[in-house]
Amino acid sequence: MQTQTLALAFLAATTVGGIAWVFLYPYLSGEKKAESRRASVARNEQSTTRGSERTQRSRREQVEGSLKELEARRQKDKKVPLGVRISQAGLEWSEQKFWMISGALGLFGFGAAFMVGGGLLGAAGIGFAMGLGAPRWLLGFLKKRREKAFLKALPDAVDVIVRGIKAGLPLFESLKAVVNDASEPLRSEFLAIIETQAIGMPLGEACARLYERMPLPEANFFGIVIAIQQKSGGNLSEALGNLSRVLRDRKKMAEKIQAMSMEAKASAAIIGSLPPIVMILVFLTTPDYIALLWTNSMGQLMLVGCALWMTCGVLVMKKMINFDF
Template sequence: MQFLILALLILLLLAALGYVFFFKSIESSNKTAKRMNSLRSDPKDRAKINSSRVDEKQRRKMREDSLKTLEAAKDKDASNPNIRARITQAGLKLSIRKFYTISIIAAVVGCVLGKLFLGLPWHMALGAGIVFGGGLPRWVINFIRNRRFKKFTLEFPNAIDVIVRGIRAGLPLNDCIKIIADDAEEPVKSEFLKLIESTQVGLTMSEATVRLYESIPTPETNFFAIVISIQASAGGNLSEALTNLSRVLRERRKMADKIQSVSMEAKTSAGIIGGLPFAVAGMMWITSPGYIDPLFVTATGHKILLVSAGLMLFGIAIMKKMINFKF
């Protein structure tokens, strides 16, 4: 008899402990079941759920359509811009006629330098002039363009923070952009001034940000254009979206700096390897002036120099591909 009583007490204790531990899950399941039963029985609630689902699908479709439109517009000429677009992206006030005039002058200078100072035959001097005139002006424009992109990328998160603070203070987006156009550093100042001018001639803000990406084709402006386009078409909390964008841009910058520091050893090694042949040639020219003269005064030497230059360019291009990290 005592054994039965003890067994019953143990069972009651286990039941009480189970109820204590599983009370919340039982209650939540009961509430869920009651809620589902009420939804099944109440047609108004079912209509609300269906309408919310339809609204969510419509918003998702609007976002997808806006993203497709933005991608089609920005990918039109961003992959390989022509020389006119590159001049504009570099921030230079240079016409196409002036650019080709400078290219012709550079070609003539390269040809004269190759003939008079290096003693190249006319056909090689002419080839050197063509390479000099066709490559040097474009290289200078690309250098200025990339440097401008880097300056814009450094200043751009600060501009987004200004927009976020202005929106939280109750200012409209256009007024926030005007503040940036007045007080920001170049080139952010001039690019946001173009945004204001675009909206003043009738473009929407999303269309103006697409033009911003055409002027500064970087991932940062692409993200900004996507955020503005989605907010304009589907709505949403713009300040929160831009806050997240600013944080992402700063994290990208930290990652780029980290990659730069990690890859510095490889870049230094590549620079030493690339400059070593020229250093050896210079030392030989100083110590034994006549030793390498046949490379410059004979036809065989010219061929050797031409092949060597081609191999050097090929090797430098490979090393540049290996040490440049894009993410």
């Protein structure tokens, strides 16, 4: 009897101890607090992850909005006015001066062609070509030459800005350093950015307007990088460093394309120059034979038609051998 009582007491004590171990030990040993801390850390990590995802999503939305805004502005400004084209060529002419020069060239071409016996129709065609074609060709030639000089100096200028930012200078001061050391036309374009920002325009928008004065993809890239960084933040030195590498790679690609297309360009130049060369040689050997082209009305009409067809052929060949990338 006493043995059974002792056994029951032992079992009861063991049961009470087990229950106490299960329910009280976590609180006494700190495991409950550790579990609560782990749960709290997990909740904090989850909230941090959600916050970073929201931040990344917001940044992507800002970048997409900036790109859409810039593209809408490019589409709006697709038709370039004459004054902007003159400034893109690096000239300080007014529109009135341009039209006066065009009119003077047209009158000179008409008078010279009529005096040498080109006839009224031929003289009118030459005067029209010199009055409207020659000034615009000059603007295009000066614009392309200016763009080539700008592209040649832009990667080095971006590297100067990157080094200035890494040294602790603000972006505005880095742009000033480029203005002090760069050559034309890059110096005048970056000076225009500084002057535009000085009158109150945000720096990102001032850099985005570089594309209006220098309509090049590389200038557009630079403006987009600065505009997006000003709106959404980020590591500007890293972004500009990547831009510098992209600009140099595009330059290498352009030079490679030019080297590969030189044979086609030489063939097009030979084909395009053969008719006028043959005409000059025939005129030198038998002038009376070819003089009918500008002394006879039918010959003048044929000469104008030949000039138009030759122009169309040269333009087609030019389109075939020019590669955009």
